[in-house]
Amino acid sequence: MSLNLTSILQRVISTPQCTSICGLKHFPAPPKYDHVHFPERSKLTVMERVPQFPPGLKPPKMQKRLRYMRGPELVHNSLQYKQYGIQALSGGRLKWIHFEMVRLAIGRKMDLNRMFAIWRIDAPWQPVTKMGQGQRLGGGKGAIDHYVTPIKAGRIIMELGGKCEFVEVQDILHKIAMKLPFKAMAVSHEMLEEMKLKEAENEKNNVNPYTMKYLIQNNMGGCQNWLSPFDLKWFCKYV
Incomplete structure (x- = not known):
C-alpha cells in the first residue's frame, strides 16, 4: 500500500533528526537585555596619579603593610551588574600606569552605543617610598616615589556590560587580564556562581x-x- 508524496514529506519534516531538510532551520531566539541597567557614565574614568590632600598637609608616608594584599577578598568579590568583568586570582599592587592601560584598552575596543564599563577599585592611595640612587644606608625613610592600590585574591577589578554577550567581550577582557602585574582572568556572573558551587561540592564530596x-x-x-x-x-x- 503506497502513501502519497504529501504524507511522506510531513513525516520526514516532523522527525527531530531532519529539522534542517528542505532549507528549514530553527535558530534560537536572540537574548533580551531588558534587565540591563546602564550607569551614568559609560566609559572608565581617569584615575588620579597622586591623591589630593588638604592644603597645608604634608603627604603621609606608610609602611609596606603586605597584609593589604594577602588573603581573600570578602566584600568586592561579585559583579554588581551581574554580567562580565576581570577578577584577580592572587594579591598584588596596581600602579597608575596599569589603570591607564586598562582604560585605554577598554575605550578602544568597547562599543559605546551598547556597552558600559565601571571601575570596582579605588584610585592609587598607598604611598611607596624609595631612596635615591647611590645613597648610603640610613638617613631615615626615603621620599614618596609613587602610589599604588593593593589588591587581594578574588577582587573584581572592573566590570564590562551592556547589550552584549560574553563571547563578544571575553577576548578583550582576557588580553587585559594577561597584562596585569598579578594573575587575573575574565569572568561572567554565571562563571562565578558555577565556581562557588563547584568549590562547595568538592569540599562536601572530598573523601580524603x-x-x-x-x-x-x-x-x-x-x-x-x-x-x-x-x-x-x-x-x-x-x-
Missing part, C-alpha cells in the same frame, strides 16, 4: 580526610613550627 586544614590544625609533623601566621589562618591557600 588529610586535607591541608586537618594537617595544620593537628600539627602533623610539627608543621606549625615553620608555618607563617598567614598559613595558620588561611591553610596555605593564599600566599
Whole structure:
C-alpha cells in the first residue's frame, strides 16, 4: 500500500533528526537585555596619579603593610551588574600606569552605543617610598616615589556590560587580564556562581580526610613550627 508524496514529506519534516531538510532551520531566539541597567557614565574614568590632600598637609608616608594584599577578598568579590568583568586570582599592587592601560584598552575596543564599563577599585592611595640612587644606608625613610592600590585574591577589578554577550567581550577582557602585574582572568556572573558551587561540592564530596586544614590544625609533623601566621589562618591557600 503506497502513501502519497504529501504524507511522506510531513513525516520526514516532523522527525527531530531532519529539522534542517528542505532549507528549514530553527535558530534560537536572540537574548533580551531588558534587565540591563546602564550607569551614568559609560566609559572608565581617569584615575588620579597622586591623591589630593588638604592644603597645608604634608603627604603621609606608610609602611609596606603586605597584609593589604594577602588573603581573600570578602566584600568586592561579585559583579554588581551581574554580567562580565576581570577578577584577580592572587594579591598584588596596581600602579597608575596599569589603570591607564586598562582604560585605554577598554575605550578602544568597547562599543559605546551598547556597552558600559565601571571601575570596582579605588584610585592609587598607598604611598611607596624609595631612596635615591647611590645613597648610603640610613638617613631615615626615603621620599614618596609613587602610589599604588593593593589588591587581594578574588577582587573584581572592573566590570564590562551592556547589550552584549560574553563571547563578544571575553577576548578583550582576557588580553587585559594577561597584562596585569598579578594573575587575573575574565569572568561572567554565571562563571562565578558555577565556581562557588563547584568549590562547595568538592569540599562536601572530598573523601580524603588529610586535607591541608586537618594537617595544620593537628600539627602533623610539627608543621606549625615553620608555618607563617598567614598559613595558620588561611591553610596555605593564599600566599
